[in-house]
Amino acid sequence: MAGVAKVWRETGFVENEPWVVETEDLKASGDQKVLLPLAAFIAAAQTSNDIGLGVLIEPADDVAALEPYIPRIEIIAVAFPAFSDGRAFSHATLLRERLGYSREIRAVGDVLIDQVPLMLRCGIDSFAVTNATALQRLEENRLPGIDVYYQPAARGAEQGPGYSWRRRLTAA
Numbered sequence: 001m002a003g004v005a006k007v008w009r010e011t012g013f014v015e016n017e018p019w020v021v022e023t024e025d026l027k028a029s030g031d032q033k034v035l036l037p038l039a040a041f042i043a044a045a046q047t048s049n050d051i052g053l054g055v056l057i058e059p060a061d062d063v064a065a066l067e068p069y070i071p072r073i074e075i076i077a078v079a080f081p082a083f084s085d086g087r088a089f090s091h092a093t094l095l096r097e098r099l100g101y102s103r104e105i106r107a108v109g110d111v112l113i114d115q116v117p118l119m120l121r122c123g124i125d126s127f128a129v130t131n132a133t134a135l136q137r138l139e140e141n142r143l144p145g146i147d148v149y150y151q152p153a154a155r156g157a158e159q160g161p162g163y164s165w166r167r168r169l170t171a172a
Contacts, residue, residue: 006130018032
């Protein structure tokens with residue numbers, strides 16, 4: 001059941017979040033700012049020198065197109081249209097590791113509680129959550145953990161004991 005998204009970060013839920021993804025049912029109002037689709041973002045960026053822009057990356061979009069605009073982008077939202085579509089994991093990783101983007105990356109769409117730790121590892125740091133189970137678990141501070149992982153990620157972790165190719169998550 002999709003409803004109004006609540007934005008969550010590791011510090012908790014965010015009140016009065018200014019960034020919205022416009023839809024037929026939801027239009028930005030007042031102090032809200034619109035996350036522009038990639039084509040609209042590029043068109044706006046080419047015709048102005050505005051900074052503090054927001055962009056929405058859909059699964060089929062090429063994030064490399066953002067490279068010349070990275071210093072001007074305040075937030076990048078990566079879309080998860082379905083739990084089975086993981087292209088936004090790759091988008092977040094590319095933004096952090098290849099393009100050097102250091103500001104906020106937000107997951108929007110079908111954000112499930114089981115995927116949040118994996119999204120955090122890829123460099124996503126905020127989540128627009130509508131899933132009732134995910135909202136409840138986040139409110140209860142019951143985020144699932146990942147003790148063993150096999151690959152490095154945007155979020156570093158120290159090498160743990162065991163096999164050289166297996167890494168363990170350490171408490172920060």
